Amino acid sequence: MNTPYIYLKNVCYSIKGTKIISGLNLSIGRSEFVALIGENGCGKTTLTKLLLGILKKDFGEVKIDGKYIEKYKLHEIGNKIGYVFQNPSYQIFAPTILEELSFAMKYKGNDEEIIKLRTEDIIDKFSLGDARDVTTYNLSQGEKRRLAIGCMMMNESEFIILDEPTLGLDAELKINLMEYLCDINKQGVGIIIVSHDKEIVSKYAHRIILMKDGRTNETA
Amino acid sequence: MKLHNTDPRVKFLIVALITSIGVISGNVSLLFVNFLVGLIYAKLFDVKFFRIIKRLKKALYFLLFIIIIQSIFTVQGTPLLKLYDVALITDVGLKRGIGYLFRVMIILLSGAIISTSNTADVLKGFSKLGMPYELAFTTSMGVRFLPILMEEIESTYTAIQLRGINIKKLRFVKRVQMTTYLFMPIIYSTIVRSKKISESVETRGFRVGDKRTSYRDIKFIRRDYMICIITLLIFVGMIYFFELRGDYYEGFISSWIHKIR
Numbered sequence: 455m456n457t458p459y460i461y462l463k464n465v466c467y468s469i470k471g472t473k474i475i476s477g478l479n480l481s482i483g484r485s486e487f488v489a490l491i492g493e494n495g496c497g498k499t500t501l502t503k504l505l506l507g508i509l510k511k512d513f514g515e516v517k518i519d520g521k522y523i524e525k526y527k528l529h530e531i532g533n534k535i536g537y538v539f540q541n542p543s544y545q546i547f548a549p550t551i552l553e554e555l556s557f558a559m560k561y562k563g564n565d566e567e568i569i570k571l572r573t574e575d576i577i578d579k580f581s582l583g584d585a586r587d588v589t590t591y592n593l594s595q596g597e598k599r600r601l602a603i604g605c606m607m608m609n610e611s612e613f614i615i616l617d618e619p620t621l622g623l624d625a626e627l628k629i630n631l632m633e634y635l636c637d638i639n640k641q642g643v644g645i646i647i648v649s650h651d652k653e654i655v656s657k658y659a660h661r662i663i664l665m666k667d668g669r670t671n672e673t674a
Numbered sequence: 675m676k677l678h679n680t681d682p683r684v685k686f687l688i689v690a691l692i693t694s695i696g697v698i699s700g701n702v703s704l705l706f707v708n709f710l711v712g713l714i715y716a717k718l719f720d721v722k723f724f725r726i727i728k729r730l731k732k733a734l735y736f737l738l739f740i741i742i743i744q745s746i747f748t749v750q751g752t753p754l755l756k757l758y759d760v761a762l763i764t765d766v767g768l769k770r771g772i773g774y775l776f777r778v779m780i781i782l783l784s785g786a787i788i789s790t791s792n793t794a795d796v797l798k799g800f801s802k803l804g805m806p807y808e809l810a811f812t813t814s815m816g817v818r819f820l821p822i823l824m825e826e827i828e829s830t831y832t833a834i835q836l837r838g839i840n841i842k843k844l845r846f847v848k849r850v851q852m853t854t855y856l857f858m859p860i861i862y863s864t865i866v867r868s869k870k871i872s873e874s875v876e877t878r879g880f881r882v883g884d885k886r887t888s889y890r891d892i893k894f895i896r897r898d899y900m901i902c903i904i905t906l907l908i909f910v911g912m913i914y915f916f917e918l919r920g921d922y923y924e925g926f927i928s929s930w931i932h933k934i935r
Binding site for chain 1: 835836840855
């Protein structure tokens with residue numbers, strides 16, 4: 455395997471003396487599609503937050519694209535890796551869908567015409583057309599999740615991490631989302647998907663990593 | 675000696691006294707001593723005050739800015755710092771600024787002292803003092819949700835940065851715009867949450883009966899009476915020395931400011 459995009463060596467993380475992640479080793483390639491599964495509270499979300507530098511590890515090494523995580527600022531990580539929170543309400547802050555989707559591109563000074571085209575494309579792909587005129591705060595959980603994923607896609611990240619993206623979606627939307635993820639993965643975007651939905655992720659992911667008591671165990 | 679399990683009503687008394695002096699008195703020396711007394715109580719109640727200060731570091735810079743502004747815009751008193759003929763800082767302005775700093779510190783101390791009791795005890799304390807239960811309940815609920823609001827603001831801030839935006843490098847106007855994005859969802863979620871909580875407590879029969887029984891109770895013990903008496907004596911002494919005897923005990927901060935002059 456080439457240099458891994460994500461590399462963790464002997465990573466430990468604890469909260470008030472309780473070990474959440476203990477001696478975790480993991481490496482994920484640049485365009486791999488990896489599913490992270492495990493029981494509630496086994497440390498899946500904590501692991502994703504350690505990868506992004508939202509949480510600081512107690513011990514060990516974390517490298518993103520060959521560089522130590524400590525060398526990055528949060529916005530630099532944001533430019534490389536897209537992240538969908540477990541609770542999408544936390545990452546939706548603009549009052550309208552259009553404003554929410556175009557937020558990052560506008561702040562980065564992109565051309566209005568390109569922003570409009572991409573926004574419409576995402577609205578169409580994630581079936582958000584019906585909710586176009588609804589205040590984002592009033593969207594259903596499923597719509598909020600789709601919007602959060604859509605916002606991340608607007609960023610055109612080289613790697614994406616999705617924390618429980620299938621929660622609150624019906625069967626058809628789940629399949630649509632997974633097929634969309636497969637498509638972008640074929641274009642070279644690496645994916646980590648954290649999920650309880652073992653059945654659906656096992657159909658699409660290249661590799662399934664089972665987490666237990668803060669450690670990983672490759673299952674397929 | 676740690677007193678963190680003291681009856682919450684004792685803490686209410688201490689907080690009421692230090693905040694009253696903080697609001698009423700304009701005497702900087704009294705405010706300083708009041709702050710020190712509050713700090714001693716905080717230590718006894720096992721408050722990690724300096725850890726709170728560390729967390730509020732950014733807000734403290736803003737506080738410092740307000741103190742300087744307050745000093746600059748006070749024209750009364752003898753000038754300590756002049757720019758040509760314009761008095762930038764006067765002794766009265768400096769005293770006011772320092773007084774303002776102590777007042778804010780006293781408010782922080784008060785909140786920290788009350789938070790050493792658990793919410794159920796604070797609620798019980800309020801209702802035993804005669805506050806209507808509904809009011810005590812809503813107050814304690816509000817306090818309980820403050821950390822959650824802080825967490826939500828932090829998450830939104832992280833989410834904005836994870837979209838690849840360097841907030842620190844934004845221009846002032848865009849940064850101000852950003853605060854709207856930070857606070858709008860919080861305000862909205864707070865309104866929705868309060869509505870949901872009210873529906874939830876109603877469906878669980880909140881205040882159906884007139885009398886509410888409680889498994890957990892709070893009782894005044896001898897130690898609590900002792901603390902109350904000592905506290906009252908300390909505050910009466912402070913007011914006597916610093917306020918009633920006026921100029922005679924003007925206090926060392928005032929004399930220090932005079933020495934600078």
